[in-house]
């Protein structure tokens with residue numbers, strides 16, 4: 001079912017009177033660029049669930065396999081582009097006095113589209129971290145060696161991303177919580193809202209009196225608690241939210 005015209009109009013009115021907007025995005029915002037989501041039928045790689053590979057246990061057991069998964073994603077992402085949803089969010093940032101985009105995605109597509117105020121909760125696929133000396137660096141090689149090593153100390157590198165059971169960087173999480181607690185409106189786009197602590201940011205915003213609008217192809221665990229649910233594709237709905245104000 002597609003979002004109703006009056007719901008789009010209501011969302012536009014809210015945005016037009018918003019001083020501070022916080023946006024929370026998940027894998028669905030990149031789906032129309034061709035990036036697979038995590039859950040549902042897309043979340044498979046060589047028969048493995050993506051979420052089973054995004055764990056420290058998987059990396060400890062078989063780092064070659066986990067690096068092959070991330071190398072495949074690097075190669076895929078290098079060939080993909082931001083879509084109309086990413087682009088609409090860039091225009092929204094330009095229109096509003098205060099704007100912060102909090103993403104769970106590691107795909108770099110918001111930055112490539114031109115979003116400036118960006119918080120990456122789960123890291124970035126183009127960053128690597130040494131498991132020995134912990135040095136973090138940017139590495140945009142499309143295909144890293146099957147077991148890449150640190151130039152400084154020779155230890156194994158890992159993707160600088162947050163896996164299940166790992167802590168988010170405290171300063172990054174704190175800035176996302178502040179952005180959620182201080183906004184008047186929050187847009188929650190393309191996330192199944194299952195993974196914590198990202199999912200609770202929408203609840204933080206709601207608890208502080210923000211109007212929370214969800215944009216998703218399907219209902220989520222959040223949908224019943226939120227102020228407005230726009231069902232449909234982010235790449236279609238988000239450009240509509242910019243029209244007429």
Ligand code: BJW
Nearest residue numbers: 026027028031037038039104165190191192195196217234
């Ligand atoms: C469209 C669309 C279109 C499609 N238009 N929409 C409290 C209770 C229970 C468990 C926990 C808890 N607190 C913490 C945990 C443990 C765990 C957790 O949340 N588990 C849940 C599964 C229950 N959380 C953690 O471990 C986090 N760490 C932490 O909290 O540390 C402290 C702690 C540790 C241990 C115990 C307790 C506390 C870390 C989470 C890290 C998540 N990492 C990943 C991988 C990142 C690296 C990588 O990408 O490789 O992050 S997993 C994966 O899920 C990835 C995503 O960012 C994340 C969220 O997924 P997302 O974005 O929602 O994607 P999907 O696929 O689920 O949904 C896509 C949506 O788009 C769908 O709804 C579609 O309908 C929609 N869609 N096309 C609009 N065109």
Ligand code: ZN
Nearest residue numbers: 130133150153
């Ligand atoms: Zn090192």
